[in-house]
Amino acid sequence: MNKQEKPNSITNVLIVGVGGQGVIMVSKVLARLCQRHGFDVKQSEVHGMAKRGGVVFSHVRFGEKIWSPTVSEGNADVLLALEWAEALRWLHYLKPKTGTFIADTQHIVPPFACLKRHRGAEQRYAQETPEEIVSQVAKGYALDATGIATELGNFRVSNTVLLGTLSTALAFDEADWRDTLAELVPPKTIDTNLEAFQKGRDWVEEVKKTPKKEKNTKKPNKIAPYQQQVKIQNDIQQDLIPVITAAWCKGCDICVKMCPERCLKLNTKEVVELVEPERCTGCRICEWLCPDFAIDVVKVPTPLNEEASKSKPASLPETV
Amino acid sequence: MDKDSEGSTIDTTLNFEAADSVTSRRSDDVRPMMGNEAMARGAWEAGVQVGAAYPGTPSTEIMEFLSAYPEADVRAQWATNEKVALDVAIGASFAGARALSVMKHVGLNVASDSLMSQTYIGVNGGLVLIVCDDPGIHSSQNEQDTRLYARLAMVPCLEPSDAQEALEFTRLAFTISEEFDTPVLVRSTTRLSHTRSLVEVGERSDIEPTGFKENPHKNVMIPSNARTQHPRLIEREEKLKTYFENSELTKWEKGDKDVGIVTLSTSYVYVKEVLPDASILKLGSSWPLPSNIISEFSRSVKRLIVVEELEPIVEREILSMGIKAEGKAFFPRVGEFSPEVIRDGLETAGILQKQKNKLNIDITPTVRPPVLCAGCPHTSSYMAVKSLDARVAGDIGCYTLAAVEPLQAIDTCVAMGSSIAVATGMAKAGTETKPIIATIGDSTFLHSGIPPLIDAVYNDVNITVILLDNHTTAMTGGQDHAATGRSLRGDETHRVDFEQIVNACGVDWVRIADSYDLANMYQTFREAVEFKGVSVVISDRPCVLDPVKIRGETLVVNQSNCVACQACMNLGCPSLVWSDEMYDGHHKVKIDAETCIGCALCAQLCCTDSISALPKSK
Numbered sequence: 001m002n003k004q005e006k007p008n009s010i011t012n013v014l015i016v017g018v019g020g021q022g023v024i025m026v027s028k029v030l031a032r033l034c035q036r037h038g039f040d041v042k043q044s045e046v047h048g049m050a051k052r053g054g055v056v057f058s059h060v061r062f063g064e065k066i067w068s069p070t071v072s073e074g075n076a077d078v079l080l081a082l083e084w085a086e087a088l089r090w091l092h093y094l095k096p097k098t099g100t101f102i103a104d105t106q107h108i109v110p111p112f113a114c115l116k117r118h119r120g121a122e123q124r125y126a127q128e129t130p131e132e133i134v135s136q137v138a139k140g141y142a143l144d145a146t147g148i149a150t151e152l153g154n155f156r157v158s159n160t161v162l163l164g165t166l167s168t169a170l171a172f173d174e175a176d177w178r179d180t181l182a183e184l185v186p187p188k189t190i191d192t193n194l195e196a197f198q199k200g201r202d203w204v205e206e207v208k209k210t211p212k213k214e215k216n217t218k219k220p221n222k223i224a225p226y227q228q229q230v231k232i233q234n235d236i237q238q239d240l241i242p243v244i245t246a247a248w249c250k251g252c253d254i255c256v257k258m259c260p261e262r263c264l265k266l267n268t269k270e271v272v273e274l275v276e277p278e279r280c281t282g283c284r285i286c287e288w289l290c291p292d293f294a295i296d297v298v299k300v301p302t303p304l305n306e307e308a309s310k311s312k313p314a315s316l317p318e319t320v
Numbered sequence: 321m322d323k324d325s326e327g328s329t330i331d332t333t334l335n336f337e338a339a340d341s342v343t344s345r346r347s348d349d350v351r352p353m354m355g356n357e358a359m360a361r362g363a364w365e366a367g368v369q370v371g372a373a374y375p376g377t378p379s380t381e382i383m384e385f386l387s388a389y390p391e392a393d394v395r396a397q398w399a400t401n402e403k404v405a406l407d408v409a410i411g412a413s414f415a416g417a418r419a420l421s422v423m424k425h426v427g428l429n430v431a432s433d434s435l436m437s438q439t440y441i442g443v444n445g446g447l448v449l450i451v452c453d454d455p456g457i458h459s460s461q462n463e464q465d466t467r468l469y470a471r472l473a474m475v476p477c478l479e480p481s482d483a484q485e486a487l488e489f490t491r492l493a494f495t496i497s498e499e500f501d502t503p504v505l506v507r508s509t510t511r512l513s514h515t516r517s518l519v520e521v522g523e524r525s526d527i528e529p530t531g532f533k534e535n536p537h538k539n540v541m542i543p544s545n546a547r548t549q550h551p552r553l554i555e556r557e558e559k560l561k562t563y564f565e566n567s568e569l570t571k572w573e574k575g576d577k578d579v580g581i582v583t584l585s586t587s588y589v590y591v592k593e594v595l596p597d598a599s600i601l602k603l604g605s606s607w608p609l610p611s612n613i614i615s616e617f618s619r620s621v622k623r624l625i626v627v628e629e630l631e632p633i634v635e636r637e638i639l640s641m642g643i644k645a646e647g648k649a650f651f652p653r654v655g656e657f658s659p660e661v662i663r664d665g666l667e668t669a670g671i672l673q674k675q676k677n678k679l680n681i682d683i684t685p686t687v688r689p690p691v692l693c694a695g696c697p698h699t700s701s702y703m704a705v706k707s708l709d710a711r712v713a714g715d716i717g718c719y720t721l722a723a724v725e726p727l728q729a730i731d732t733c734v735a736m737g738s739s740i741a742v743a744t745g746m747a748k749a750g751t752e753t754k755p756i757i758a759t760i761g762d763s764t765f766l767h768s769g770i771p772p773l774i775d776a777v778y779n780d781v782n783i784t785v786i787l788l789d790n791h792t793t794a795m796t797g798g799q800d801h802a803a804t805g806r807s808l809r810g811d812e813t814h815r816v817d818f819e820q821i822v823n824a825c826g827v828d829w830v831r832i833a834d835s836y837d838l839a840n841m842y843q844t845f846r847e848a849v850e851f852k853g854v855s856v857v858i859s860d861r862p863c864v865l866d867p868v869k870i871r872g873e874t875l876v877v878n879q880s881n882c883v884a885c886q887a888c889m890n891l892g893c894p895s896l897v898w899s900d901e902m903y904d905g906h907h908k909v910k911i912d913a914e915t916c917i918g919c920a921l922c923a924q925l926c927c928t929d930s931i932s933a934l935p936k937s938k
């Protein structure tokens with residue numbers, strides 16, 4: 001690719017992932033390569049929060065003359081995602097008719113996905129499968145790059161595997177890609193990186209050989225079991241609730257301190273009380289830890305709805 | 321490929337200068353640079369001799385880059401706060417050297433007191449302030465527009481649009497400063513600071529420092545002198561106006577006569593992207609405005625539109641000249657600009673046709689906010705704070721992330737160093753039944769936490785201060801400060817002792833506690849809260865990322881023992897996630913072996929003793 005072949009045209013690449021995955025390294029290699037070929041190039045990222053596991057994205061634009069440092073929505077020629085949920089977050093940046101979509105199918109589940117504590121709680125992570133997405137974009141590659149990198153003995157080179165895949169989408173010489181990569185990675189890791197790069201290219205070759213239907217090889221890991229489990233759990237028509245025998249409580253405070261949800265408190269008579277019933281998840285820790293057997297976590301047959309949970313203490317007057 | 325740090329650390333990898341195999345059609349003096357690097361280069365080329373900054377995203381790298389030049393050229397330093405940084409630069413300017421001070425937008429609030437007087441004094445050696453705004457609030461506490469300060473201080477405010485201009489404008493700023501006897505602001509934004517593009521570099525001009533010039537009328541701001549200096553500012557403003565009328569900083573690009581766009585800063589490149597054929601008047605400085613050329617430009621086009629990010633400063637100024645202009649009717653006053661925003665605005669203005677070309681797939685994005693690191697010593701400090709059921713005045717740093725789920729341990733967060741005085745105020749109000757706690761980081765404490773601590777002791781309030789000493793300025797990428805014992809250049813230097821400072825402020829109750837020892841933290845905090853008066857707990861554990869990445873033995877959750885109470889998950893450690901196994905309708909927990917650093921805090925919280933070190937394989 002050089003400017004004579006593509007006069008005045010601009011290529012937009014959006015590289016996305018999660019902090020620590022090496023998004024910026026990929027974009028540096030690409031930017032460097034573009035510069036070597038005499039293109040004007042802008043590479044823009046916003047860091048700051050990236051180290052704390054947040055979203056990382058890097059825009060790389062190259063061509064004869066580049067003005068805006070950022071790619072507009074619906075204008076990315078290539079979307080390269082190092083993580084599955086991130087691929088989906090930025091999907092609307094892809095050019096609808098011609099854009100190439102490349103994504104690692106691995107899931108990095110954010111802590112926020114596992115926050116809900118009630119029984120049968122759902123994990124809040126993207127539900128869309130690679131098959132669904134790949135079938136809807138112009139050109140789509142979803143591969144288990146992390147798996148491939150792990151097989152090579154270093155899961156960290158998954159970004160280089162994807163770089164290999166990217167190299168098939170942009171018309172620079174393979175040798176130039178390799179040279180630039182070798183130039184930018186630490187000398188000790190050059191061999192592993194070149195190997196990973198090759199794997200990413202090989203993967204595309206494989207896909208091109210196999211009949212259309214089985215284009216994308218791997219399912220996203222783990223999503224199915226969660227969904228099944230959630231289904232079963234949602235059928236539970238019972239709730240758990242600690243019932244406190246006030247006479248047996250000597251106010252030792254153990255359950256109050258150990259309750260993961262902090263829904264127990266000592267009242268003015270130094271007897272434990274369930275003060276935030278809606279937070280109780282029925283985990284039974286208080287029951288197990290009470291030295292005086294003053295707490296019983298019992299199953300209350302009740303539909304899982306708001307009102308029922310709010311009226312819980314009132315419905316158990318004789319024991320509290 | 322090795323993971324790069326992706327924080328605000330210096331990046332030396334993309335040093336294109338080193339590669340001699342480059343088949344570039346451009347000259348050797350062209351290299352890709354981040355806006356921040358270009359500004360450091362511009363200052364260096366201008367012959368800057370002293371640089372001082374307090375870190376703050378997105379400005380941090382500028383001083384780091386400047387410190388990479390030889391010390392013989394430039395003495396670059398971290399200052400304890402922005403006011404100190406500016407005062408150091410002012411002192412160097414008095415001494416006849418070219419001086420630079422760098423800060424983020426909110427940093428100028430801290431330094432503004434000195435700026436407001438220094439603008440009366442002017443300069444001896446060129447004095448330049450680079451201030452980086454954060455439109456879109458990527459990592460700040462507000463979205464204020466620095467250009468308003470330029471107006472208030474009546475100083476020029478240069479606004480580069482890309483890295484090349486960032487270098488050139490910074491270099492020129494020193495000349496303007498000396499020629500017009502004024503401090504000069506160079507305003508950047510997150511996007512400019514953190515975008516790499518090709519930059520043609522120049523050489524350093526060797527400027528001989530002139531030495532101090534005794535002139536009390538100019539240098540000593542007492543009322544009688546200030547009174548004579550003030551009219552000088554107004555004259556200076558007129559001269560600057562004339563300068564910008566004829567300067568190459570003001571660029572008229574002739575184009576389509578139907579619409580004329582007045583723009584500056586990064587807005588300019590977005591306009592060029594979206595409306596390449598328009599007539600454009602590109603301003604190099606948002607203050608003071610070259611009114612003659614603006615009015616000439618306005619007469620040459622049918623419709624005048626001002627495109628500027630954040631506040632309508634240029635727009636209002638143009639309106640006040642009696643020129644018809646539009647702007648904020650189409651472009652928002654909040655948030656970051658992008659080609660999309662400019663396009664939307666121009667569509668609303670009827671200048672562009674509606675365009676729709678997006679993929680039609682409806683996806684709910686996965687929530688992924690920044691979180692405290694696995695093993696972060698702040699997590700356990702806040703676990704212990706939570707056990708106190710207290711009212712917590714927070715401050716600014718990584719630990720502000722404890723405000724969100726699951727820790728939710730902070731009730732307020734105002735500005736750097738506010739926590740202690742806010743706690744004092746809450747106590748003085750007398751309405752609070754809970755114990756009152758202020759939490760403040762080590763760098764923040766040095767920045768602006770000491771005067772409020774003295775105030776709390778002086779005014780005898782009953783509060784507890786928790787000084788979260790993680791031995792670094794973590795949020796901005798791990799910079800050294802006065803209590804780390806290292807300078808910006810990494811040399812060993814004097815180290816401030818927190819316990820001694822706190823004692824010297826008159827605090828009678830001080831303890832140091834290791835935040836990895838949860839039981840001890842609970843106990844110490846309880847005692848601190850019971851103490852009547854000002855008590856201080858210094859929680860002492862290094863950040864796991866900076867200055868060195870800490871990694872210990874990975875822990876595992878014994879799946880057959882875990883009862884899915886998820887007590888450990890209250891820490892908010894990102895390595896703790898749901899496993900595929902269930903217990904009584906709840907998800908059991910597992911530890912991600914790749915990210916766990918083995919701090920063992922989760923093991924201390926586990927009610928069933930299910931978390932332990934991974935058995936060693938031979």
Ligand SMILES: Cc1ncc(C[n+]2csc(CCOP(=O)(O)OP(=O)(O)O)c2C)c(N)n1
Pocket residue numbers: 374375376377424426427430460461716717718719736760761762763764765790792793794795796
């Ligand atoms: C006035 C001002 N200056 C600078 C900043 C940028 N800033 C935000 S957090 C922070 C560092 C806080 O460091 P520390 O108090 O040690 O806490 P840590 O991040 O290490 O936990 C800085 C410099 C700011 N927000 N406001």
Ligand code: SF4
Pocket residue numbers: 052691692693695696697698718719790794795863864865866
């Ligand atoms: S960078 Fe350091 S202080 Fe910040 S969250 Fe990570 S461990 Fe904690």
Ligand code: SF4
Pocket residue numbers: 694695875891893894895896911912915916917918919920921922923
């Ligand atoms: S030991 Fe526990 S709390 Fe510490 S990093 Fe590992 S999983 Fe997180």
